[in-house]
Amino acid sequence: MKILFRWTLVFIVLFLVQCDSGKMAQSNGFTILSGSENKTLQPLLKDFSDKEGVSIQMKYKGSVDIMLELEKEDIPYDAVWPANSLWISIGDKKHRVKHSKSIMTSPVVFGIKKSLAKKLGFIGKPVRVKDILKAVLDKKLRFMMTSATQSNSGASAYIGFLYALLGNPEVIKKEDLKNPNLKKQIRKLFKGINRSSGSSGWLKDLFLKGHYDAMVNYEALIIEANQELIREGREPLYLVYPVDGLVLADSPLGYINKGDPEKEKVFKKLQSYLLSKDVQDKILGYGRRTGFGGQLGQVDKAIFNPAWGIDTNKILSPIKLPAADVIYESLNLYQTDFRKPSYTIFCLDYSGSMKGEGIEKLKEGMTLLLDQEIAKRYLIHTGSDDKIVVIPFSSKIISEWKTANTSEKDLKQLLQKILDLEPGGGTDIYSPVIQAISNLAKENIDQYVPAVILLTDGRSGINKFQELKTLWDTKGQDIPVFSILFGHASKDQLQEITDLTRGRIFDGRNDLVKAFRKAKGYN
Numbered sequence: 001m002k003i004l005f006r007w008t009l010v011f012i013v014l015f016l017v018q019c020d021s022g023k024m025a026q027s028n029g030f031t032i033l034s035g036s037e038n039k040t041l042q043p044l045l046k047d048f049s050d051k052e053g054v055s056i057q058m059k060y061k062g063s064v065d066i067m068l069e070l071e072k073e074d075i076p077y078d079a080v081w082p083a084n085s086l087w088i089s090i091g092d093k094k095h096r097v098k099h100s101k102s103i104m105t106s107p108v109v110f111g112i113k114k115s116l117a118k119k120l121g122f123i124g125k126p127v128r129v130k131d132i133l134k135a136v137l138d139k140k141l142r143f144m145m146t147s148a149t150q151s152n153s154g155a156s157a158y159i160g161f162l163y164a165l166l167g168n169p170e171v172i173k174k175e176d177l178k179n180p181n182l183k184k185q186i187r188k189l190f191k192g193i194n195r196s197s198g199s200s201g202w203l204k205d206l207f208l209k210g211h212y213d214a215m216v217n218y219e220a221l222i223i224e225a226n227q228e229l230i231r232e233g234r235e236p237l238y239l240v241y242p243v244d245g246l247v248l249a250d251s252p253l254g255y256i257n258k259g260d261p262e263k264e265k266v267f268k269k270l271q272s273y274l275l276s277k278d279v280q281d282k283i284l285g286y287g288r289r290t291g292f293g294g295q296l297g298q299v300d301k302a303i304f305n306p307a308w309g310i311d312t313n314k315i316l317s318p319i320k321l322p323a324a325d326v327i328y329e330s331l332n333l334y335q336t337d338f339r340k341p342s343y344t345i346f347c348l349d350y351s352g353s354m355k356g357e358g359i360e361k362l363k364e365g366m367t368l369l370l371d372q373e374i375a376k377r378y379l380i381h382t383g384s385d386d387k388i389v390v391i392p393f394s395s396k397i398i399s400e401w402k403t404a405n406t407s408e409k410d411l412k413q414l415l416q417k418i419l420d421l422e423p424g425g426g427t428d429i430y431s432p433v434i435q436a437i438s439n440l441a442k443e444n445i446d447q448y449v450p451a452v453i454l455l456t457d458g459r460s461g462i463n464k465f466q467e468l469k470t471l472w473d474t475k476g477q478d479i480p481v482f483s484i485l486f487g488h489a490s491k492d493q494l495q496e497i498t499d500l501t502r503g504r505i506f507d508g509r510n511d512l513v514k515a516f517r518k519a520k521g522y523n
Contacts, residue, residue, distance in 0.1 A: 030266050031057045033069055033077040035152065036201060037106075037218065038251075040286050048273050054266055062198065062521075063152045064379055067091035075256050078263050079270075083152035083218075083249045086159075089324040099267065100254030103274050104288035107248050107316055108156040110143065111222035111237035112214040114308075118238075123309070126243045129164035133185065136192035143192055143214040144207060148334045149379035150198040150521035152249060157216045158334055159327070160245030161189060163319045168244055172322040174329055183337060190340040195478060196449045198521035202504065210478070210502055218249060219310070220287040226308055239309040241316070248318040251288075331379055341385035342523045343440060343448035347432035349456040349486075351394040354423040358457050358487055361508075363419050365455075365516030366390075370415040372408055380520050382406045387448065389439070390418060393432040394425030395461065400435070429456045430464035433481055433497065434471055441475040450479050451523035454497070455508070455516075457487030465496055472500055482519045484508045 039060065049056045059077065061069065066082045069075060070091030080097060082088060088097050110132065117123055120135050135141035146154035163169070165185045166176050176182070195212070197203040204221045206212075208228055215222070219239060226236040253274065255267040273279060280290040287303050304310045321327065348362060368374050370388075375381040382388065386406050392398040401417050403410040436452040443450075472479070480503035483494040491505070498505050504522065508515030 029055045029057065030079070030263065030270070031059060031077050032079045032081050032253075033066055033075075033256075034058045034060055034081040035063065035066065035083040035251075036060045036199065037083055037220075037249075038081055041283065044274070044279055044282060048270060052266075052269060054270075056270070062150060062518075063087050063155065064150055064521075068378075070097070075258075077256055078258075078260075079253060079255050079267055081251070081253045083251060084156060084247075085250055085252045086155065086321055086324075086327050087152065088252065088254060089321075090328050096257050097254040098257050099264075099271065100252045101271060101275065102250040103253050103271075104251045104280075104283050104290055105248045106218040106220040106251070106288055107241060107246055107318070108153050108160065108216065109219050109222065109246075110214060110216055110240040110242070111225065112141070112143075112240055113235050114238040115235060116141070116213050117240065117309075122240050123238065127240045129161055129189070129242050129245045132192075132240075132242065133189045136189055141192055141214060142194040142212075143216055144195040144197070144203055144212055145193050145216040146197045146200055146203050147521055147523075148339070149331050151200055151203075153200040153203075153217050153221075154196075155327075155331065156247035156249060158338075159321065159330065160242060160247045160319060161186060162245075162330060164242065164245035165189075168319075171320050172326055172330070174326050177326070177330055177333055186338045187340070190338070191447075193340050193449060195480070196340075196342075196523050198518060206502055219289070223287040223303060223305075223308075223310075226305070236308055241309075243317075246316060246318050247321075248316065332376075335379055335381055336383050339383060341383055341387070341448050343387040343443065343445070343450045344520070344523060345389040345391060345436040345440065345452050347391045347393060347429070347436055347452060347454045348418070349394070349427065349429070349458070350392045350398060350421055350423040350425075351427040351456075351458055352424050353427070353458045353487060358512075359423050361486070361512035362455060365508075365513045366418050367415060368513055369516060369520055370411045370418075372411065378517055380517060382411065388414065389436070390414060391432040391436060392418075392421055393428065394423070395428050396425075397432055397435060426461050427456065427458040428462045428464075429454060429460040429493065429497075430462065430468055434464065434468050437468070437471055437475065437479055437481075440479050441477055445477055445479070449523045450477075451503075452479065452481045452501075453484065453516075453519050454481055454494070455484040455486060455512075456489045456494070459488070459490035460493055463493075465493075468497065469500055478502070480504075480522075482506065482522055484512070484515045484519055486512055486515075 045056045067087045067090050148154040148158035200217055204225050207215050222237055229236050299312050304312045372381050388403055390401045403414050440450050481497050481501040482503045483498050483505045486508045494505050506515040506519050
């Protein structure tokens with residue numbers, strides 16, 4: 001009886017300890033909604049976690065998703081760490097973010113092949129946005145840039161361009177955006193864009209894979225690109241800081257106030273840790289700037305290399321960001337009127353295996369893109385000069401649907417065709433992609449940011465990859481295929497296509513609708 005009693009006591013104690021430790025783990029857990037550019041700093045967060053016994057979880061999302069999360073009634077995060085304060089300004093309408101402080105900065109700059117920068121006369125002298133515009137108009141400069149409505153580096157560069165083209169006002173106001181000359185100038189500048197992206201990191205990786213001359217990106221990511229280019233024996237990029245339109249990504253870490261004093265204590269400790277001298281020195285080692293105005297003084301010249309155009313002693317003079325409502329209006333105008341038009345061909349799988357959930361999600365995803373009221377919420381609504389084509393397929397091409405223009409009426413008619421069609425038959429993913437690239441190659445494609453978006457849920461029974469490769473190589477045009485993986489689709493087949501065309505795979509197996517949105521954000 002005594003033995004049984006002792007074991008009962010042991011069991012109760014262990015049970016209580018487990019409950020306590022479970023509660024402790026739960027209370028010690030701290031989740032940060034973060035931009036993906038902070039992935040590099042993961043080791044620093046781990047050091048803090050180990051030292052303080054706090055589990056830090058980073059949930060990485062794009063800038064628009066961060067903005068949308070902050071708009072929600074219930075925010076399932078303890079802190080927010082975007083690339084730029086502007087996303088907090090737009091999203092935090094209920095003013096729940098507090099104690100926000102910049103952890104580091106990185107200016108958004110042009111990285112141009114050094115030999116080309118020399119030809120353009122950009123070496124060792126102040127460069128203004130009008131100089132970059134002239135190089136574009138003279139057809140001497142083409143550059144890659146992320147979408148201003150999907151990625152912070154693109155948004156920052158875009159707002160800097162607006163500021164410069166408006167003649168450097170003290171701050172941009174809504175009425176300034178209606179200036180007809182502004183639209184004309186910004187569209188001329190954006191003619192120079194040859195590839196777009198929804199992610200700054202992916203843009204850097206794309207640059208390294210292809211033969212491109214220039215990109216707009218964070219200084220830190222261009223430093224990373226240069227380090228890789230040097231390792232590969234390739235020409236590095238020269239960093240150009242537009243003096244009249246420079247924007248700093250200020251990387252603010254803010255607490256999401258939900259009335260939990262313990263979480264607030266954890267936040268303040270973490271913020272103090274990240275701003276401590278030792279950690280700030282480590283952040284410098286990752287190519288991020290610290291200190292006032294991005295001024296650095298003594299740094300590792302292998303990272304902040306003067307030969308790449310980086311002057312660490314110069315105080316950067318960024319523009320003053322407009323009010324939140326002006327930023328939001330400017331992003332809307334970018335999407336509808338200011339950006340380079342996109343030409344998108346959707347290749348949609350209507351094979352028999354799509355019956356049920358697959359076809360329902362396909363139709364839901366296309367509704368999100370083509371219903372302008374819904375699309376506008378995610379800043380992926382259609383521009384006035386965009387072109388959209390849909391090629392539904394199974395074991396053969398079923399049809400090809402084009403819109404006369406991108407009016408809401410035409411887009412609704414196109415959507416209705418997508419909603420009315422039912423699946424059946426086998427799968428051939430190559431024929432629609434071949435047709436899409438052939439069609440795009442016949443157009444004056446330099447006027448657009450082109451893309452093919454391929455959705456499939458199966459393995460193609462017919463393999464025409466060599467035919468596709470021959471076509472893509474022969475045409476010599478940079479037309480990416482963005483593939484959406486769903487159901488039992490062959491990742492190997494899709495990877496082969498996206499590798500050839502320097503595209504990307506989006507995994508739609510967990511959330512097909514979100515995958516559609518992400519893919520469209522890349523052009």
